Amino acid sequence: MLSYIIRRLLGVIPVMLVVGIFVFSLLHLAPGDPAAIIAGDNATPENIAKIRQSLGLDRPLLEQFTSWGWATLRGDLGVSMFSNIPVTTLIQQRMGPTVSLAITTLIVAVSIAVTLGVLAAWKAGSLLDRAVMGLAVTGFSVPVFVVGYIMVYYIALQWRWLPVQGYKELSEGFWPWLRHLILPSFALGLAYVALIARITRASMLEVLAEDYIRTASAKGVATVPMLLRHALKNAAVPIITVIGIGIALLISGVVITESVFNIPGIGRLVVDAIARSDYPIIQGSMIVFAGVYVLINLAIDISYCFFDPRIRYS
């Protein structure tokens, strides 16, 4: 088991190296002088020269990459071109809202999706099953900003149940914090619900056809314990895998959701950076989000050891 964990940990290195090379080379793939791109349209030659020097763009490419790579590993993601604040500081300042949104969405989406998926598999072929599968296809097709605005229009503007937009820190109280996150996390969670409900249903259907389920129900195990303890636990691996893969979906959705609901998180930071061509921020957030994705999937891979002992030997 230890060797499996070590092997998986080492597997992170090449992936993050590729991410690093990719993010680094993007700036050099673009036509023209990277310093001029960063400086923007109205830059003076002195400005461009200053940027070129500060980023070390006058040195050989490999040297640039290694020094950039070491700096990134130490947590130094460069300095914002617009505000001169280190990107790491900016991302830290904006982390709270993004993490809050991601966690509430995960909780909302996983609990709804697994419940729906289990019910659909249990009553396979029924009206409920078809409704869940219909919801799954629809959930995949409606973009976050469309669900978001429809919910804002009815729930926030017409019925005034919840705030239209914005964010409150958790330190300002649990209820204000949660109230501001309900609409965003449902809007963002919809696609995720669709993805997970589908897999839960498929995986449950497979398990429910197994002999031990028939044995369990023949022995007189009640329906709910049978579904949860005997079936869902054994159907867990594909579901958890998809939750991990879906993190990528969630991250892309976070960027858009924060724009719809005006949540001052990392996504807003990136979107504001587009308009100002603040490239270090875009670059830094790519590294951070890719790192989060890789680490979550690493954690999930390792968690398989506990769910399914067979996996560690393969």
Place this chain on the structure above:
Amino acid sequence: MDTAVPARRSGSAEFIRRHPTIVIGGLLLILITLAAIFAPWLARDPIAFEPINRLKPPGSEFWLGTDSLGRDIFARMVYGARISLIVGLSVAVIAITCGSVIGLLAGYFNRVDIVVMRLMDGIMAIPSILLAIALVALLGSSVTVVIIAISIPEVPRVTRLVRAVVLSVRDLPFVEAARSNGTRVGKLLRRHILPSTIAPLIVQATYICASAILTEAGLSFLGAGTPPEIPTWGNMIAGNRLYLQIAPWTIFAPGICLALVVLAVNLLGDGLRDRLDPRISRGM
């Protein structure tokens, strides 16, 4: 599976009954494609604005109302369909082509495999929307850049799919036979291995098309996609967001249209999957 199906009755009614999603999705797509092609005959000028007609609600003169500059929402929506369909189709073609070539090589040559799959894992780790934002920020916004930017993150998914198929067929007797006959590698890949990938690739292409349409709209919405002066569904929603309370139709019309198109493509994909290859599931 299909082997258990009794002798198939022919006829279109039977096809509709067995594959309702293909029919519904397909018809919806044909309708929207026709509307996009014949846009100049169907709708008025999508760019022309008359301040006197600002924020008119849907009615007989403007079917879906007008936006804050007095531009016809219906016209902009019909023209917006062009961009969505072009982007969806182009991304599907580019991603499938690049992904198949890479996947065939990776699946067949072990040495290529290790390097290429590490590369693909790396690209998959970067959130696709951020990658696209970065590319658009660097290269400037245009439809071409948007298409390339959305295609890149889709390539690894196709590569993985094709590679898996190649791995499963490359040692089967019919490939072995062709190889021992002295068939050259290029022809072997093209004539004997590639055909096995066609069915899953068709299904994958529809999913890529759907996700590309969504991503394009998302990028335009964020201001990192198609230039704002071109009418697209994402641009329309972004441009009218301040008027949600007083003129919700300016946002709902393009939003619902976007969702419908993506739904149609997804339904088509699900139907094709059930018909062509029941084993593959989405999201994997």
